[in-house]
Amino acid sequence: MQDGRIVVVDIQYFMNAGNAVDESILIVEKILLHFDNAYNIPNLRGRGAACRTNLPSNTAFRGFGVPQALMVLENMINDVAMALGRPADQIREMNMYEGPSITHYKFAFSPENLRRCWQECKEKCEFSTRRSAVQEFNLQHRWRKRGMAIVPVKFGVAFSESFLNQAAALVHIYKDGSVLVSHGGTEMGQGLHTKMQQVASRELHIPASKIYISETSTNTVPNTSPSGASYGTDANGMAVKDACQILYQRLEPIRKKNPKGSWESWVMAAFLDKISLSVTGFYRGPDLYMDWEKMEGQPYAYFTFGVCCCEVELDCLTGDYRTVRTDIVADTGKSVNPSIDIGQIEGAFMQGLGLFTLEELKFSPAGLLYTRGPSQYKIPAVCDVPLHFNVYLLSNSDNPHAIYSSKGIGEPVLFLGSTAFFAIKDAVSAARSDSGLFGPFSLNSPATPERICLACASPLTRKIPASKPGSFTPWALNI
Structure with missing residues (x-):
């Protein structure tokens, strides 16, 4: 089958819990309830394990493991698109939920607003026109490349443990x-x-x-x-x-x-x-539940949807980049306070951008964390904000499950920061094609300038000899 429809996905997740369990089991559960993201995949299996390691205990942050889990699935979709030589947005759209739908844990929902967010985001950001402009830019520049990506998110709101609601x-x-x-x-x-x-x-x-x-x-x-x-x-x-x-x-x-x-x-x-x-x-x-024995339930009150389009410009020789433009369409229902929600969306995007492109943890071989404090751990700054940043709230959206028909927006949109990562990967792909390299390739998150530069595979970086495994003790380990 070469049309791009994904029929089977089997993923096993391993979580680095550190030396104490903390919230890791709950994170595994949330991952397994979200790893389909916005896609209707007929045959879907997910397994997760919280691993005890010799590192300090890890805990939950905004998104509760969902952004990291969805990153795996979206990377798979990107690889499918590259292998078929087709635009990633086409692969995403053809696999997206449509019409009355049921999740892999038998939770019925309507993806109408998800589809509306997708179409509205494409229209607001002038996707087709700008995509052509990006391709033209890449043809005219050898060492500077631009990339674009558009990514959806589907996020369950409320606690699956009913007594917390x-x-x-x-x-x-x-x-x-x-x-x-x-x-x-x-x-x-x-x-x-x-x-x-x-x-x-x-x-x-x-x-x-x-x-x-x-x-x-x-x-x-x-x-x-x-x-x-x-x-x-x-x-x-x-x-x-x-x-x-x-x-x-x-x-x-x-x-x-x-x-x-x-x-x-x-x-x-x-x-x-x-x-x-x-x-x-x-x-x-609401009396929410999840029966893990039967693998079915209604663990969430409703879903919040969102779509983000991002364009970046990349210096292939240094790995440095800037975010040229970002457009987000989020389904907030009838927002209680649109100004607050827009601010939350902007902040969540920047946190996601930091997670997927900047914030790198480096440990010594003995387990000592090197990247401590602001001098060693890079978080987004003013210069990392997109040059053009547009946020739109989906109009005519109702939600009977929350106050005044609104929707929770705090966590769902953090994953949309990954759009910057996939835009970078798109730009890197253009640089690699100039070097005669085509098809899927590896770019680990966070996409730091070092990793971007090496992934571009320019004639300069390919001259660097690779070290033999086991021939040295690494100064730092990336976790």
């Missing part, structure tokens, strides 16, 4: 009309407090300026679930909404008596009438 909130209304909201979510820069303020403002029908958010503490909201799985707004927002709705209903008799009164007058009247102005709200999330 719960949240509580405590809301006080004071005599002066001010409101204090306490919830169980952790604000870590993702704008959760701002969104909770918006929820309270919407439900109480008062300006956000009257609402204050208390720092998260178990003396106000006990037994909190972790702020993760891109579920913070979904769960805590529903708890705040529940509390505010109860309070608003309590004030209903007061409003009927004085319909032209102000918020402050209603609150004072309620106080004088001995009506409680303090309420606990609670949200009981």
Whole structure:
């Protein structure tokens, strides 16, 4: 079969857990629930193992292992495209979920918005026109090459452990009309407090300026679930909404008596009438599950989709590159706060770009980490931001499974940073073709300038003799 349709995939993942298990087993589970990404592969088998090693313990980060797992699958798709001599975007599109679909663990969903993100991203970034321009640029330049890539993502939102899908909130209304909201979510820069303020403002029908958010503490909201799985707004927002709705209903008799009164007058009247102005709200999330014996379940409330197109320009002699343009279309449902979500998308992309192109861990043969601190461990800087960076939120998207029909966006789009990696690989492929080298080749992540330069296989780098295995003790090992 030479049309590019993938019929069988069998992947075995090995996770470097370090010297303690930490969250590694949960990461393995999440990997095995996501490794199909956006593709309908008829015969799919995945196996995973968390390996205990002599290195320091590793833990989870934004994405919880999914970006690394999807990198494997997308590399396979790239290799299929190179082996067939066809554009990678065609191979991705023909294998993408379409119509009513079922995942490999028998979870039914609609990929309509995934397809919409794909088409809209191609239109917004003028993919066909720019692809032709990139090919023309590469024909005219020997030592500078450009590359383009477009990659989708499908990411499950909520905790597969059902008991974690719960949240509580405590809301006080004071005599002066001010409101204090306490919830169980952790604000870590993702704008959760701002969104909770918006929820309270919407439900109480008062300006956000009257609402204050208390720092998260178990003396106000006990037994909190972790702020993760891109579920913070979904769960805590529903708890705040529940509390505010109860309070608003309590004030209903007061409003009927004085319909032209102000918020402050209603609150004072309620106080004088001995009506409680303090309420606990609670949200009981969906009963999600995953039966690993039967290999079926509904471990997520819904999927968040996104597509990213990236163009890079590469110096083949040094391996240095710059990101010329990035376009992202993300399905955020009816966003609670579009500005916050766009900022989250931009930040997640940059973190993903760092993961796949910059951040390299080097250990000594004895297991000592060399790359410690900012002087040795390179993270994205201002100069790494794309010269043209466009983020679009998918319009007319509904999601009945979350507050106000929104969608969690914190983790899903981090993987889209891999688009920079695949654009680099596309540029490297153009450089290799000038040297008479065609077909699949290896470029490990992170795609550092050193690795890029060697992968370009210029006449200069091919003159460097290869060392015989075992003839020396390496200064550093890449993990």
